[in-house]
Amino acid sequence: MPHRTIRARRLALTSAGVMSLALLATACGGSNGGGTSAAPKDFTYLSVTENTTTRTALTTLSTSTCKAENDALPLKVETIPQAQLDQKLQLLAGQDALPPMFAAGNAPALTKQLAKGNKVADIELELKRLGVLDQLEPAAVSTIKALYGGKLMALPYEYNIEGIFYNKKLFQENGIAVPGTWDELLTAADKLNAKGVQPFSASGAQGWPLTRLISGYLYRSLGPDALDKVDAGTAKLTDPEYVKAAEEVAALGKKGYFGKGVGSIDYDTAMNQFLTGKSGMFYMGSWALANIADPKQNKVGTENVGFMPFPAVKGGKGSIDQYPSNIGLAVTLGSKSFGDKTGAWVGCIAKNFGSTALKDHGTITGFKVNTPVKDTSEVAGTVRKTISGSKQNVLWFEALFSTKATTISNTSAPGLVNGSISPEKFMATVQDALGSQ
Numbered sequence: 439m440p441h442r443t444i445r446a447r448r449l450a451l452t453s454a455g456v457m458s459l460a461l462l463a464t465a466c467g468g469s470n471g472g473g474t475s476a477a478p479k480d481f482t483y484l485s486v487t488e489n490t491t492t493r494t495a496l497t498t499l500s501t502s503t504c505k506a507e508n509d510a511l512p513l514k515v516e517t518i519p520q521a522q523l524d525q526k527l528q529l530l531a532g533q534d535a536l537p538p539m540f541a542a543g544n545a546p547a548l549t550k551q552l553a554k555g556n557k558v559a560d561i562e563l564e565l566k567r568l569g570v571l572d573q574l575e576p577a578a579v580s581t582i583k584a585l586y587g588g589k590l591m592a593l594p595y596e597y598n599i600e601g602i603f604y605n606k607k608l609f610q611e612n613g614i615a616v617p618g619t620w621d622e623l624l625t626a627a628d629k630l631n632a633k634g635v636q637p638f639s640a641s642g643a644q645g646w647p648l649t650r651l652i653s654g655y656l657y658r659s660l661g662p663d664a665l666d667k668v669d670a671g672t673a674k675l676t677d678p679e680y681v682k683a684a685e686e687v688a689a690l691g692k693k694g695y696f697g698k699g700v701g702s703i704d705y706d707t708a709m710n711q712f713l714t715g716k717s718g719m720f721y722m723g724s725w726a727l728a729n730i731a732d733p734k735q736n737k738v739g740t741e742n743v744g745f746m747p748f749p750a751v752k753g754g755k756g757s758i759d760q761y762p763s764n765i766g767l768a769v770t771l772g773s774k775s776f777g778d779k780t781g782a783w784v785g786c787i788a789k790n791f792g793s794t795a796l797k798d799h800g801t802i803t804g805f806k807v808n809t810p811v812k813d814t815s816e817v818a819g820t821v822r823k824t825i826s827g828s829k830q831n832v833l834w835f836e837a838l839f840s841t842k843a844t845t846i847s848n849t850s851a852p853g854l855v856n857g858s859i860s861p862e863k864f865m866a867t868v869q870d871a872l873g874s875q
Contacts, residue, residue: 477775477777477779478511478537478538478775478777478779478780479511480511480512480513480514480538481507481508481511481512481513481514481538481539481779481780481783482514482515482516482537482538482539483496483513483514483515483516483537483538483539483540483769484516484517484518484526484537484539484540484541485515485516485517485518485540485541486517486518486519486520486523486541486767487517487518487519487520488519488520489520489541489766489767491596491795491799491801492595492596492769492795493515493517494798494799495595495791495794495795495798495799495801496513496515496787496791497513497515498794498798499786499787499790499791499794500512500513502794503786503789503790503794504783504786504787504790507779507782507783507786508783510779510782511779511780511782511783513783516537520541520544520767523541523543523544524543524544524548527540527543527548527552528548531552531555531557534774536552536557536772536774536775537772537775538771538772538775538776538780538783539769539770539771539772540769540770540772541767541768541769542591542592542767542768542769542770544767545841546585546586546587546591546768549586549591549592549768549770550586550587550591552770553586553589553591556773557772557773557774558591558770558771558772558773559770559771559772559773559776560773561590561591561592561593561770561771562589562590564771564776564781564784565590565784565788567781568781568784568785568788569785570784570785570788570789572806573788573789573792573805573806573808574593574594574788574804574805574806575594575597575804575805575806575825575826576828576829577597577599577761577763577804577825577826577828577829577830577831578594578597578763578765578803578804578805578825579594579804580829580830580831581594581597581763581764581765581804581831581833582594582765582768582804584831584832584833584837585765585768585833585837591768591770592765592768592769592770593768593769593770593771593784593787593788593804594765594803594804594805595765595766595769595791595795595803595804595805596725596764596765596766596767596801596803596804597763597764597765597766597802597803597804597825598723598724598725598763598764598765598766598802599723599724599761599762599763599821599824599825599828599831600650600721600722600723600724600748600761600762600763600834601721601745601746601747601748601761601824602719602720602721602745602746602747602748603712603719603720603721603722603726603730603743603744603745603817604616604718604719604720604743604744604745604746605712605715605717605718605719605738605742605743605744606741606742606743606744607715607738607742608630608635608715608718609626609718609744612629612630612633612635613629614626614629614630616744616746617746617749618749618750618758619749619750619751619752620655620658620686620749620750620751620752621752622749623749626718626719627690627693627695627718627719630718630719631693631694631695635716635717635718636695636696636697636711636716636717636718637690637695637696637717637718637719638690638695638696638697638717638718638719638720638721639696639697639703639708639709639711639712639716639717639719639720640696640700640703640708640720640721641703641704641705641707641708642696642700642701642702642703642851642852642855642856643701643702643703643704643705643852644704644705644848645847645848645849645850645851645852646834646835646836646847646848646851647705647708647721647722648687648696648700648851648852648854648855649834649835649836649847649848649851650721650762650834650835651687651690651721652683652684652687652835653665653683653762653832653833653834653835654721654748654762655682655683655686655687655748655751656680656683656835657748657756657760657762657832658748658749658750658751658754658756658758659679659682659683659751659753659754659755659756660679660680660754660755660756661754661755661756662756662757662760662830662832664680664756665832665833665835665837665838666838668680668838668872669838674869675865675866675868675869675872676862676865676866676869680865681861681862681865684854684861684862684864684865685861687854687855687861688854688855688857688860688861688864690855691854691855691856691857692855692857696855697711697717700852700855700856701852701853701855701856708720709722709726709729709735710735713729713730713735713736713737713738714737714738715737715738721748723764724802724821724825725766727800727802727814727815727817727818727821728800728801730743730815730817730818731800731814731815731818740814740815740816740817741815741816743815743817744817744820745817745820745821745824747759747761747824748761748762759827759828759829759830760828760830760831760832761824761828761831761832762831762832762833762834763828763831763832763833764833764834764837765804771784787805788805789808790808790809791803791805792804792805792806792807792808793807793808793809793811796811796822797809797811800814800818802818802821802822802825804825806826807822835847836848839868839871839872840871840872842871842874843868843871843872846867846868846871847868847871850864850867850868851864
């Protein structure tokens with residue numbers, strides 16, 4: 439998939455706001471649930487315009503592995519710009535007209551409201567009945583449940599884990615072993631900086647690539663429930679152990695490890711810095727594999743790109759095999775149109791989508807790959823094995839934040855690393871936004 443499309447989806451995911459749900463609550467309030475609607479004539483999938491991979495892969499399945507299911511219930515793809523998705527879903531919910539499958543809202547809150555109104559199928563139950571629940575990677579299930587209050591409310595057509603991509607050649611030339619701890623990471627950065635190599639690429643213009651480092655440190659130092667406690671109100675970002683994470687990231691900026699003008703560096707520029715060998719490390723999600731596989735972008739060579747987890751913090755409660763992860767823009771299933779024919783489609787998708795997406799698009803999903811597919815590179819194989827072996831994943835810094843807090847976090851992050859905002863002030867500002875939601 440073109441990297442601009444991937445970036446658009448990623449930015450939408452990280453910046454999407456939770457819109458007012460008053461209309462939705464009204465729309466869902468009078469529903470008794472159940473399959474009262476007539477059986478669907480099509481297997482309609484309402485997709486966002488920006489995401490081409492999922493609908494292309496489904497179309498491929500409809501003419502190949504899932505042809506029988508398609509003959510019985512033809513695939514019909516409808517699209518809508520992502521910015522209009524939430525409003526469209528609310529309208530359809532109010533009309534009791536949600537399609538069999540649709541892109542979930544831009545934030546988990548919308549899908550949760552739909553589920554309360556019995557508009558979303560009990561996906562875990564249906565997958566069990568179909569005998570295909572085991573076709574979802576455990577790590578993907580863990581991520582979905584973390585986003586949706588412990589329930590499996592979406593299918594993992596995308597699945598991304600996050601970590602640090604690094605330049606193997608630069609590491610080797612400077613005698614740097616892959617860091618396993620935060621202290622070792624700092625030592626590696628010191629060595630690169632001493633040789634005139636920018637240690638890290640990051641987009642301060644987007645903000646979230648910097649705040650991801652804060653949450654990474656929090657998860658390693660305080661454990662995988664660090665931000666759940668903030669969401670529950672049993673901890674605050676202003677607590678000393680939370681401010682410590684912001685202090686560590688601010689220190690990287692103070693040493694100049696993000697280069698000059700990080701606050702104005704956009705996503706493409708940060709990616710380019712790493713793929714042209716101008717920086718040694720790049721914290722990013724596995725969606726970057728598409729960029730890494732593109733020879734027009736990657737001038738260091740795929741063989742020189744490695745992937746490592748966020749390092750451990752000495753004495754910390756977290757584990758380096760707990761990866762931050764997301765499922766892109768989630769896709770869910772309507773309850774009232776879920777019948778035998780829809781179930782047949784879902785069963786076929788569960789068994790075959792992972793292989794098709796990887797083979798045709800180089801996209802890693804949360805479905806198991808049942809047909810052998812050759813990885814596009816060693817680093818892609820490393821990421822795929824990591825996903826398969828991961829049992830517990832965590833979310834990102836703003837995953838459970840309000841719209842206001844998310845915006846403030848992202849826009850304040852550059853100030854944290856350039857020294858214009860203190861770590862204490864940064865965390866207090868975000869905490870204040872959380873308190874006002």
